[in-house]
Amino acid sequence: MLPINRRLLTGGLASAAIWPASRALANASDNVVKIGVLDDMSGPFADQQGMGDVVAARMAIEDFGGRVLNAPIELVYGDLQNRPDIGMAIARRWYDQEKVDAIFGIGNSAVALAVQQLTREKGKINVSIAAGTTELTGRACTPNGLHWTFDNYALARGTVSAMIAEGKRKWYFITSDYAFGHSLEANGAAVVRALGGEVVGSSRAPLNEADFSAHLLRAASSGANAVGLAVAGTDLINAVKQMGEFGLLRRGIQPAALLCLLTNIKAIGLDTAQGLLFTEAYYWDQNEQTRAFAQRFQRIHGRPPTMMQASMWGAVTHYLNAIRDAGSDAAEPVMAKMRATPINDFMTRNGRIREDGRIIRDMYLMRAKAPSQSRGEWDLLEVVKTIPGDEAFRPAAESECPLLRT
Structure with missing residues (x-):
């Protein structure tokens, strides 16, 4: 793993700002757009999500140009340790104190269910990438919770x-x-x-x-x-x-x-x-586009991406495009743009977001x-x-x- 990932991991639960603060338009709240990646960083799922998800989110931010609505994009990360109490504590702190706009990953189903309800209460956005439970788009569905990559x-x-x-x-x-x-x-x-x-x-x-x-x-x-x-x-x-x-x-x-x-x-x-x-939902050697992304990712992370890590790039990119198109980082207009826009990237062709938050993809x-x-x-x-x-x-x-x- 290259030095950049070691520097990120050293921060533990602390914020890892990718972009320096600078002046932003009024349409970007708090003069910054802040994304959180909440995953298993040290337990049984760390290889398949973990710091690889952080790397993919950072790649998406860099590919987008590092700014949206003239505001810097910042990335924070946390280790949920596969415990709902720890995951909820991190999510609550991010929303209440660190002004995080959206949480991605949430690679444990019990944590994802809890965070999705908290996200609804706080008027934010959550994108579950690595959780599997179908309850996220079943009885526990919310207007601003998305289930991105797969489900059980x-x-x-x-x-x-x-x-x-x-x-x-x-x-x-x-x-x-x-x-x-x-x-x-x-x-x-x-x-x-x-x-x-x-x-x-x-x-x-x-x-x-x-x-x-x-x-x-x-x-x-x-x-x-x-x-x-x-x-x-x-x-x-x-x-x-x-x-x-x-x-x-x-x-x-x-x-x-x-x-x-x-x-x-x-x-x-x-x-x-x-x-x-x-x-x-993805394999690195399917076509030229999947191979190109995998090669970029492997140069940073030392191995090709899993489906979760690859789809983190697509989810963050779709979210940032929606902020740009909505002219705001407020949850309601951003979600409306995300739902209205087809998902097309190196791993998804003509994906769409159903009303229950389920992304429909091959x-x-x-x-x-x-x-x-x-x-x-x-x-x-x-x-x-x-x-x-x-x-x-x-x-x-x-x-x-x-x-x-x-």
């Missing part, structure tokens, strides 16, 4: 459907015991049953579980031929590796990685991960390559198929968001 419905639908089609019809779920895991299991189990499969059991694992042996033994004795891993980050890495060590893969019991990312596959290794199916069914297919350190995945956005996400008619009924 899209992840589960893409992966479970593909595995059911391959004959994996008996499922056992191993689930992180908090809002993200519960939501991912519920969505995955619903797809299994809707497609005629059977859920034969489940177990709950605490966040940061190191030893999955008890869960895997239950899965192996359940009669399942698919294990739905409703876990993420280092928990996913540990679970897949231990499935290999326990011989479940040799017995035809296939893992279903319901949230998997490039960095997870790298950590697992292709010898174990080969053939693993999962659903993503998703991709991915497969981990065999070691013999890989041509380099990060050449790990292949795109199996594109899932159109209208098919990937929960239909509006099935949403419990009250904004869709007004």
